[in-house]
Amino acid sequence: MQLEQKNVLLGISGGIAAYKTPDLVRKFIAQGANVRVVMTDSAKEFVSPLALQAVSGNKISNSLLDEDAEAAMGHIELARWADIFVIAPATANVMAKLTHGLADDLLTTLALATAAPIVIAPAMNQQMWAAPATTENLLKLQHRGVMQIGPASGQQACGDIGYGRMTEPEDIVAFVADYFAGQANEAPALFAGKKIMITAGPTREALDPVRYISNHSSGKMGYAIAEAARKMGAHVTLVSGPVNISAPPNVELISVTSAQEMHDAVMRDIQQQDIFIACAAVADFRLADIPTHKVKKKDGILTLSFEPNPDILQAVAAQARPPFTLGFAAETNDIEAYAKSKLERKKLNMIAANDVSLSGLGFNSDRNALTVITKNSKISLPATSKYRLAIELLKLLNSEYSASQNNKKSK
Structure with a gap:
């Protein structure tokens, strides 16, 4: 299994693509990963925390101050636990918060508190994806080392057609697996000076x-x-x-x-x-x-x-x-x-x-x-x-x- 004993922290923000996340959790686990899930309040409107708890086998996190977590500081516990932090779907709102360092909920606080690599899977209306503000935010995140997969192009929930669909779960899992494979075998400097x-x-x-x-x-x-x-x-x-x-x-x-x-x-x-x-x-x-x-x-x-x-x-x-x-x-x-x-x-x-x-x-x-x-x-x-x-x-x-x-x- 490609992700054997890797700790994958999955952040879910409030977009319609959140309905795909139980399948995403299952596919991560099928590759041997340990999965913990953190949700924004708006994400709970699109997918049930109970469903995610059932497929992950772990309690779903949402609050900054979790009394059941280590010293009631859940964001520090989860930040240290993660080998990688995957945010899927990553809405335009969450991307903007990450860009400007806002930390007004557990998901965005974890993004600041973790030393783990961060992967975003953007998902939004095609016009929002094309907006100059989103483009500028993405560039800033990329320059900080945030990795991106997608979005894909196609029919959207609003009826529009274009880029903005969240990448399919199997491709997100493959992306993460490839990242760890690359870390184990970093690209050698074969073309230095060329x-x-x-x-x-x-x-x-x-x-x-x-x-x-x-x-x-x-x-x-x-x-x-x-x-x-x-x-x-x-x-x-x-x-x-x-x-x-x-x-x-x-x-x-x-x-x-x-x-x-x-x-x-x-x-x-x-x-x-x-x-x-x-x-x-x-x-x-x-x-x-x-x-x-x-x-x-x-x-x-x-x-x-x-x-x-x-x-x-x-x-x-x-x-x-x-x-x-x-x-x-x-x-x-x-x-x-x-x-x-x-x-x-x-x-x-x-x-x-x-x-x-x-x-x-x-x-x-x-x-x-x-x-x-x-x-x-x-x-x-x-x-x-x-x-x-x-x-x-x-x-x-x-x-x-x-x-x-x-x-x-x-x-």
């Missing part, structure tokens, strides 16, 4: 001043690779299309919109890079002639003419002195065949292929699985969190990169 450029997210191609075409890429895989590469000692430049997630700390972020903008940003600095990782989902085509005014609705068929976008990965690999290149192939069928063809056609060093037709993996998910192909090998990386997958992928990349450098020296 410069790595990573592209991530989708591109948007304008159809007129108000419309565009794009794809489902969330940028999560590219951002996870950027975070892992930075922790492995690299100087990381992240060239990103429009996404709804924040860049990892200490990473140079270049934000772009279109494929042409991404191409230009990459090519400006590519000669300074040791490694190039093309994780972005770049549009293959753009409108040949973009109207200057909004296209009005009319009867009949609207015909649009498209022209190819620049192939960023191919342009990088075709340099006179190219960096080590790792491409991505997101496919829905014949995954390996298409990936091998792309590897050979574009003269890449490596390619990582994933099946985006699989439910719960790839686009918009916090988990993924990859098949990594080189000229002489094929290695499967099983489904796990994107951050843990990024670490394993970069370990493989380092082996191939080191071998390529040794081959250059021997010539």
Whole structure:
């Protein structure tokens, strides 16, 4: 069991997603964890403390001054007990309190009193998630080391569709398990002194001043690779299309919109890079002639003419002195065949292929699985969190990169 004898403190705040927490508790326990639950008053309106006590096997905590706790100081007892503090759901209100250091209930007091790592699983209306205040709060929490999983995108209880759904319980448990696995095997400083450029997210191609075409890429895989590469000692430049997630700390972020903008940003600095990782989902085509005014609705068929976008990965690999290149192939069928063809056609060093037709993996998910192909090998990386997958992928990349450098020296 992945969480054998780990002490998981679960904080539940008052959002509709709280109804998922009994299942979350069960899944933590199934992985061997000891679980204690602390609830806000509003959380009790959405899920029964009795139900949570039944599945956890422990008394539910809510009061700052618990007469049954050690010296009536329950917040200190629980703060010391926890190996990790998971707040799920984390409402916009709780995130704001954590950001500003408020401690007006047991949950927020524990966040200040514990030395354990904190993980938040945000859950709120999509407009609240997109609000500038929430974005600023999230950035501050991330810079303090608070970890975040989700939110996911989809239908919400209010009827809206968008980002704000709490990540599913099994993915939260996997995230925590991956964290402890990573602590036991910290990412080694394999890329100290190296410069790595990573592209991530989708591109948007304008159809007129108000419309565009794009794809489902969330940028999560590219951002996870950027975070892992930075922790492995690299100087990381992240060239990103429009996404709804924040860049990892200490990473140079270049934000772009279109494929042409991404191409230009990459090519400006590519000669300074040791490694190039093309994780972005770049549009293959753009409108040949973009109207200057909004296209009005009319009867009949609207015909649009498209022209190819620049192939960023191919342009990088075709340099006179190219960096080590790792491409991505997101496919829905014949995954390996298409990936091998792309590897050979574009003269890449490596390619990582994933099946985006699989439910719960790839686009918009916090988990993924990859098949990594080189000229002489094929290695499967099983489904796990994107951050843990990024670490394993970069370990493989380092082996191939080191071998390529040794081959250059021997010539």
